[in-house]
Amino acid sequence: MMSFVQPFSVGSSCKALRKGAPRGARPPQQATAAIFSLGKSSEKRTKAKAELLEVISRLSRGASASASDKEEVEQLAQQLERINPTKKVLASPLLSAKWELKYTTSASILGTNKPPFLRPQGPIYQTIDAAELxxxxxxxxxxxxxxxxxxxxxxxxxVAVQFKEFRILGLIPxxxxxxxxxxxxxxxLDEDLRISRGDKGNLFVLERAGPVE
Structure with a gap:
C-alpha cells in the first residue's frame, strides 16, 4: 500500500532526542502512537474494502441488487468514505487510470429497464486522464x-462532466x-479502489484495471 508519510526509524528518533532534538520534535512515545494509529487506519480500510467487494461480487454490478442489498452497499461505501486516505483527489496521481465498474445504482448504465439480452454483458470501463481533464x-x-x-x-x-461524443457499437460517432x-x-480513492457519486444520486464503485490508454 502506498505510504502517505515519510519513513523513519523510532530508534534514530530516540538517539536524536538524547543528543538534543530540535524544539517541537515529536517524542518517541508520540511517534510510536502515530505509527500505530496509521496501522489501525490501514487495517480498517482493508477490512472495509474486503467487505464491500465481497457483497457487490454477487450483485451483477448492481443489476440483481434488492433494496436491502443496496442499503448494505450504501452503508459499506459510507464507511470507506469516512476514512478516505486521499483528501485532494483531483491532485492525486492515483486518479488517472482505467477503472472497471464493479457496482452502480444507475439503471441507465445497467440497462435494467431493458430485456436482459440488450444489457451490457462484458466489463464496463471508465478511463480518467486528470492531466488532460x-x-x-x-x-x-x-x-x-x-x-x-x-x-x-x-x-x-x-468535476463537472460535459459529454462530447457518443460512439454506437464503438464505430458510429x-x-x-x-x-x-x-x-x-x-x-x-486509493491505489486500487474508487468510489464516486453522481449528481443524480447514483453510486459507483470501481476497481483499477490498468493505466490510462
Missing part, C-alpha cells in the same frame, strides 16, 4: 458503446448535445 466510458461485449467527456474541476474532488452533462464527485 478527459474521461471515456466504454462498454464491451456485445455492443461496445463509448462516450467521451471533458471535465471541469469544481472542488478538490468534484454522434456528437453529444450541450444538455448532455452532469457532475461526478470522487468520495474515496
Amino acid at each position: 478527459t474521461a471515456k466510458n466504454q462498454e464491451t461485449w456485445p455492443f461496445f458503446n463509448q462516450v467521451k467527456a471533458e471535465l471541469t474541476p469544481e472542488t478538490s474532488s468534484r 454522434i456528437q453529444a448535445p450541450p444538455s448532455a452533462r452532469g457532475k461526478l464527485d470522487t468520495t474515496y
Whole structure:
C-alpha cells in the first residue's frame, strides 16, 4: 500500500532526542502512537474494502441488487468514505487510470429497464486522464458503446462532466448535445479502489484495471 508519510526509524528518533532534538520534535512515545494509529487506519480500510467487494461480487454490478442489498452497499461505501486516505483527489496521481465498474445504482448504465439480452454483458470501463481533464466510458461485449467527456474541476474532488461524443457499437460517432452533462464527485480513492457519486444520486464503485490508454 502506498505510504502517505515519510519513513523513519523510532530508534534514530530516540538517539536524536538524547543528543538534543530540535524544539517541537515529536517524542518517541508520540511517534510510536502515530505509527500505530496509521496501522489501525490501514487495517480498517482493508477490512472495509474486503467487505464491500465481497457483497457487490454477487450483485451483477448492481443489476440483481434488492433494496436491502443496496442499503448494505450504501452503508459499506459510507464507511470507506469516512476514512478516505486521499483528501485532494483531483491532485492525486492515483486518479488517472482505467477503472472497471464493479457496482452502480444507475439503471441507465445497467440497462435494467431493458430485456436482459440488450444489457451490457462484458466489463464496463471508465478511463480518467486528470492531466488532460478527459474521461471515456466504454462498454464491451456485445455492443461496445463509448462516450467521451471533458471535465471541469469544481472542488478538490468534484468535476463537472460535459459529454462530447457518443460512439454506437464503438464505430458510429454522434456528437453529444450541450444538455448532455452532469457532475461526478470522487468520495474515496486509493491505489486500487474508487468510489464516486453522481449528481443524480447514483453510486459507483470501481476497481483499477490498468493505466490510462
